[in-house]
Amino acid sequence: MRTISFDGVIVGGGGAGMRAALQLAQSGYKTAVISKVFPTRSHTVSAQGGITCAIASADPQDDWRWHMYDTVKGSDYIGDQDAIEYMCSVGPEAIFELEHMGLPFSRTEEGRIYQRPFGGQSKNFGEGGQAARTCAAADRTGHALLHTLYQNNIKNETVFFNEWFAVDLVKNQDGAVVGVIAICIETGETVYVKSKATVFATGGAGRIYASTTNAHINTGDGMGMALRAGVPAQDMEMWQFHPTGIYGAGTLVTEGCRGEGGYLVNNDGERFMERYAPNAKDLAGRDVVARSMVLEILEGRGCGPNGDHVKLKLDHLGEDVLESRLPGICELSRTFAHVDPVKEPIPVVPTCHYMMGGIPTNVHGQALTVDASGNDAVIPGLYACGEVACVSVHGANRLGGNSLLDLVVFGRASGLFIEKSLREGIELRDASQTDIDAAGSRLEALNARESGEQVAPLRQELQEIMQNHFGVFRTGEFMREGIAKLENLRERVENVALADRSNAFNTSRIECLELQNLFETAEATAIVAEARDESRGAHAREDFTERDDENWLCHSLYHGEGKKVSKRSVNFTPQTVETFQPMARSY
Amino acid sequence: MLQVSLYRYNPETDEAPFMQDFAVDTSGRDLMVLDVLELIKAEYDGSVTYRRSCREGVCGSDGLNMNGKNGLACVTPLSETVKGDKLVIRPLPGLPVIRDLVVDMSLFYAQYEKVQPYLQNPSPAPAIERLQSPEERAQLDGLYECILCACCSTSCPSFWWNPDRFIGPAGLLQAYRFLADSRDTATEERLSKLDDPFSVFRCHGIQNCVNVCPKGLNPTKAIGHIRTMLLSRAT
Numbered sequence: 001m002r003t004i005s006f007d008g009v010i011v012g013g014g015g016a017g018m019r020a021a022l023q024l025a026q027s028g029y030k031t032a033v034i035s036k037v038f039p040t041r042s043h044t045v046s047a048q049g050g051i052t053c054a055i056a057s058a059d060p061q062d063d064w065r066w067h068m069y070d071t072v073k074g075s076d077y078i079g080d081q082d083a084i085e086y087m088c089s090v091g092p093e094a095i096f097e098l099e100h101m102g103l104p105f106s107r108t109e110e111g112r113i114y115q116r117p118f119g120g121q122s123k124n125f126g127e128g129g130q131a132a133r134t135c136a137a138a139d140r141t142g143h144a145l146l147h148t149l150y151q152n153n154i155k156n157e158t159v160f161f162n163e164w165f166a167v168d169l170v171k172n173q174d175g176a177v178v179g180v181i182a183i184c185i186e187t188g189e190t191v192y193v194k195s196k197a198t199v200f201a202t203g204g205a206g207r208i209y210a211s212t213t214n215a216h217i218n219t220g221d222g223m224g225m226a227l228r229a230g231v232p233a234q235d236m237e238m239w240q241f242h243p244t245g246i247y248g249a250g251t252l253v254t255e256g257c258r259g260e261g262g263y264l265v266n267n268d269g270e271r272f273m274e275r276y277a278p279n280a281k282d283l284a285g286r287d288v289v290a291r292s293m294v295l296e297i298l299e300g301r302g303c304g305p306n307g308d309h310v311k312l313k314l315d316h317l318g319e320d321v322l323e324s325r326l327p328g329i330c331e332l333s334r335t336f337a338h339v340d341p342v343k344e345p346i347p348v349v350p351t352c353h354y355m356m357g358g359i360p361t362n363v364h365g366q367a368l369t370v371d372a373s374g375n376d377a378v379i380p381g382l383y384a385c386g387e388v389a390c391v392s393v394h395g396a397n398r399l400g401g402n403s404l405l406d407l408v409v410f411g412r413a414s415g416l417f418i419e420k421s422l423r424e425g426i427e428l429r430d431a432s433q434t435d436i437d438a439a440g441s442r443l444e445a446l447n448a449r450e451s452g453e454q455v456a457p458l459r460q461e462l463q464e465i466m467q468n469h470f471g472v473f474r475t476g477e478f479m480r481e482g483i484a485k486l487e488n489l490r491e492r493v494e495n496v497a498l499a500d501r502s503n504a505f506n507t508s509r510i511e512c513l514e515l516q517n518l519f520e521t522a523e524a525t526a527i528v529a530e531a532r533d534e535s536r537g538a539h540a541r542e543d544f545t546e547r548d549d550e551n552w553l554c555h556s557l558y559h560g561e562g563k564k565v566s567k568r569s570v571n572f573t574p575q576t577v578e579t580f581q582p583m584a585r586s587y
Numbered sequence: 588m589l590q591v592s593l594y595r596y597n598p599e600t601d602e603a604p605f606m607q608d609f610a611v612d613t614s615g616r617d618l619m620v621l622d623v624l625e626l627i628k629a630e631y632d633g634s635v636t637y638r639r640s641c642r643e644g645v646c647g648s649d650g651l652n653m654n655g656k657n658g659l660a661c662v663t664p665l666s667e668t669v670k671g672d673k674l675v676i677r678p679l680p681g682l683p684v685i686r687d688l689v690v691d692m693s694l695f696y697a698q699y700e701k702v703q704p705y706l707q708n709p710s711p712a713p714a715i716e717r718l719q720s721p722e723e724r725a726q727l728d729g730l731y732e733c734i735l736c737a738c739c740s741t742s743c744p745s746f747w748w749n750p751d752r753f754i755g756p757a758g759l760l761q762a763y764r765f766l767a768d769s770r771d772t773a774t775e776e777r778l779s780k781l782d783d784p785f786s787v788f789r790c791h792g793i794q795n796c797v798n799v800c801p802k803g804l805n806p807t808k809a810i811g812h813i814r815t816m817l818l819s820r821a822t
Contacts, residue, residue, distance in 0.1 A: 037638070038692070040735055041646040055715070099716040102706030102768070104724065104731045111718030137731075143645055144731060151705040186685055215641040251643045332643060335662050456629035499633025502599045505686040508633045 001181075001436065002191045006032045006159075008418050009195035011166045011180060011222065013039030015047075015142070016386025016407035016414075017201030018149035018158075020365075023415020025158040029422050032159040034166050034182050034193065036217060036510070039150045043203055043215040044407065047142025048328060049256030050116060050134035051408070052401030053091040057108060058115035058132040059123065064088040065577055067133060069125045071402060074285050075395025076537035076547065077582040078235070078555060080571035083391045086363045087402075087409045089576070094408045095135055103148040105137050106325075116325075117259040118400040119283040120587070130283060132259075134401040139254050139328040145404060161193075165510050166221065169198070169229040169382070170439040172431045177229070177367075177381035179431070181439045185510060188503025190443065192436050196426040197383060197418045200226065200359060200367075201411065204387040208522040209352035209471075210463040213245050213252040222388035224517025226359050227524060227560035228442070231379060232369055234390040234555050234568065235357035236521070237529035237539045240398055241472050243289040245351025247309040249336035253329055253348060255400040258282040260325050262314040264293065265345065266301040272310075277587040284587035287397040287538045290350035294472045303347060311345035350472055356398055356538065357525075358390035360557070360568065365389065365414030370557065370568065381428055383418065385410040392555065395570075396537020446512055452497030455511045459518065462489060466522050470529055475542045479530040486523050493519045524558045531565040532556055549582055589613050589665065591623060593635065594677040596684050604684065606675075607632075613665070620653055620668065620676065621660035624688075636687035644801060647736035651688055652677040657738040657799040679741035681750065695737045698754045702762035703780075707773035723769035730764035730809060732802050733757060739796035739806055745789040753789035754781075756796035756806030763809035766816065778813075778820055787813050 008024045010017045013035030024031040035042065054064040068088040072079055099105060099113065106114035113135045121131040137144035153160070163185040170179045170192060179194040202222030206214025227233060243264070244253040258264075263282045266272045276292040277284035284292075293310050302308050314322060314329075319342045322330055326341075333341045360368040360376075367382040385391075386407040393406050437444075469482025496515055500508040534548035535541045555568040572579045588610045596604035609631050611623055618626075621639055628635045637660070638648040644662035651660050653668045654675050668674065682690040708717075740746045740755035754762065762781060765771050781787050787810060796806040 037640050037646075037648065038696075038735075041638075041640045041648045043641065043646075045646050045734075046641050046643065096712070096714070096716050100706075100708075100712040102765075102770070104727045104768075105716070107719050107721045107724045109721065111720050113716050140645075140732060143734070147731075148705075154700055155703075155705045215646065217640045249643075328645075335644065335664075454629075454633065456633075502597055502634070504598050505636050505689050507636050 001440070002189070003194050004191055005194045006030045007195065007422055008197040008199065009034060009179060009193050010199040010201055012042070012201035012203060012386070013037070013160065013162070014042035014201060014203050014386060014407070015044035015146055015149060015404065016411040017199070018146070018153055019408050019411030020199050020201060020385055020415040021158045022149060022153050022156060023412055024419060025153065025156040027419040029419065032161055032193070034161045034164045034180070036163065036165045036185070038162045039160065040146055042146060043218055044142045044146045046215060046252065047145070047404055048139045048252060048254035049118060049259065050136035050141045050401050051095065051145070051404035052118060052121070052134045052399065053095045053405055054088065054133060055092045055095055055113060055115070055135060057112040062131065062133065064091065066123055066125060066131065068577065069580060070120050070122055071393060071399055072580040073126070073585055074120045074397050074399040076397055076585055077395065077553060078392070078536065078570050079395030080392050081574040081579060082571045083363050084393050085574035085577060087393050087405060090409055091405050094412055098145065098148060098408065101148050101152045103137065103144050105135060116256055117283060119255050119258070119280070119289070120285045120399040121283070130280070134256070134259065136256065139256055139326045142404065165513065166225065167443050167513060168439045169225050170431050170436055171229060172429045172435055174380070174429060176428045177379060178428050181436070181443065183443070186505055188506060190440065196381070196422065196428060198381055199365065199414055199418070200382070200384040200388050201386045202388045204355040205518060205521040206352050206355070208463065208466045208518050208525065210467040211245065211250045212352040213242055213250055214352070219514035219518050220521030221514065221517045222359065222384065223524070224520040227520045230561060231359055231367060231382065233357060233524045233558045234360040235392060235396070236524040236558055237532050237556060238356035238396050238537060239352060239525065240286055240354035240356060240538050241290040241350040242353035243286055243293055243350055244312055244348040245353070246332065246336045247347035247349045250351050251332055251336050252353070253312060253332065253346060255286070257312060257314055257326060257329060260321060261317050262312055265311050265313050266296045267303045267307065268301060272296050272301070280587035285397055286400060288587055290472055291540055293350055309347045309349040312348045313345040314341040315343055315345065354398055354403060355387055356390070356394040356396065358388045359384040360555070361389045361391050363391065363413060364417035365410055366417070370566070383414050385414045396539060442516070443513070446498060446509070449495065449497060452495040453492055454499060455496050455508065455515050458489070458493055458496055459515050462493070462519060462522055465489070466525070470526055473540050473542050474529055476530060476533065479526065483526050483530060486526055490519065490523070520560065524560070527563055528556045528558050528565055553582060588672065589623065589669070590673050591627065592673070592675045593627070595687055597686055617664050617666045619661050620651070620663045620665065620674070621649055623665070623674070624660060636689055638689055645734060647734035650679050650736035650738045652679055657742045659736060659738070659801045662801060679737055681741045681747040692737060694750045695740055695755070695757065698758040699735065699761060701754060702758050703777065704761045704765065706765065706768065706771050708770055709772070717770045719769050726767040726769070727764060729804055730760055730767060733760055733804060734802060736801065738799045738801060742795040742799045744793060745791060749785060749789055752785035754786050756810065759787060759813060760804060760806040760809045763813050766813065778817055781813060782817055787817065
């Protein structure tokens, strides 16, 4: 097996990965990005409504501390306050950098960046009414951001391994991460990519659910690789169901629609969010809106012949606003719902959207584990940023527009920290042949296997288990049934068969490897969801309906080996502001 | 039953490409072409190879030639492309085929990189954003939305003939995106790089690019603007 060496290797060519790569490439260190798709095909491209940040354009008085307050409250108090403080305070600098790179933000009459209202936003620590804090490029902000980052990586001559798939982490005898095994999809060649710093920016895993806004490629590859390498996963029970996925297709309709004045109606035409969130109404936290929608449906007020969805009304905004502010939504709605939002409401339903959990990291992107005495310990050589990381700025529920800010700020922070570390010198012992073989063993086994089940039906079975047993509302008994079904599925997934044995562009091989990553992610989700016997943020238990701060004002940690769950403290000590104390969360 | 005829080629086993037929049961649903491919891969032949990612028309992975017309498989409903019950799916024309429906897009990307598709402005950046009026920003509409799917360039006869020298509609659309940006100061250098008989002037206004663009963009118009800029610069 050939070895290629770099100072820094970034796995994933989405927003987080390309922001980290840009930072490293600018520093002159030998940097490579491994991306299983051409970078602009990464899922960041699908982000619509915007990137939330207190740049004080819509409101000159806006303050990052207000954004921090909203984010802490949105997280249902298990977001780490040091990390949220860092994200919200550094955010404006990171946004202005993107603008300077050329990102085509929409503009105000003053020529500044256009900001729109999003859910969970307030002025003056919840006292000053709705804020407008989400910076937007029409409703194509993710596309504009991803292309801008790719363009600037071209400018800085970052090395891209496009359509290469990272299979597993290589660890040396000290347990440090020293690169990955990767496949060149076009030729089928397997290579050891050696690196002093390996950054996971592999994105989410929404494809563990049958109905998701996520791209086909969101298969939790980083989670799978991490769990197999003994890295714990944090807060995996916390999955965001976006209130407005298009009914049937699952494609996303931005929260920006409601920010621009759209609202949800039930079968009686009632604006039902007025009952559930009298102040914020349709702009309450996403978890709150999603649950309200499901309750409307369960109580018989859903729309359509089966009463299984609600509708998003936009026509009152007028064609001009819709075509200028929400052109992409008009297009998606016409294509996937066969509905023209200028004339009639869009059928929508809560749809799996975002993984709040992930690989625990500090604000520098360094991956963390816990030592024997329960203290945080850095895993040498491994970093994570973006959706695969759990730094944690989203806690139990992410606010809209905070994912793009997260990936830009922490992609950048990871790059800055690695640059500094490289300058100071990183000494990691080389991997032995045995170490490299160990990392290649999963692929080796797949290639050698002669029999087994096909990938597509196994994947469908997994997605249906997750959809049915670990959805918006959860109960212990039903989750335990789901866990038992997963136990039965594990061996079958481990023994999945290759439908195609050729080398050239073998997507069947990639799909098998992805399925195993999906499975690891799903099982982690299932086991911690059952363990957290309270309701908090996106994790809503019908058998434990209250938030339990005495026992669960903490992160969950899942350890793949032994499938154990432990707890980890939340950070309540920001450096420049007073701690935001947990309060009852209402909108 | 939908009669799907699929372009197949595996460089390891096939001497030449061939068309393979599948009778696919769609249960009468108006599926997207990508759904049909997923169905074939899952239930008929796991070795069928194509690219896909977002499945909602924004990532640009699944540009294909469907019943003779380029488009994105994920946002092309059967009702729009199928005549009778026949669906012929081929890779995008004019680029080397790697396998089945997957083409080698290196030349396409090289042309994109050639136009230096990034903002250039050497003056020190302000502490906040560079200001831009809504009218100036509106100049970028219809340009920045390109998803690099290559449907346009691979439908362009001029690009088929000179893929190494004619930048092609996608690259030129992005060239104009930066020429049109009030924040970019490299107009002169950009135009100099384009000022030769091939880069821009091989466009003959055939407008295939406009007809196939899944995002409704108009590269021909952008190329017209570049021509005007080049010509007025020459006089």
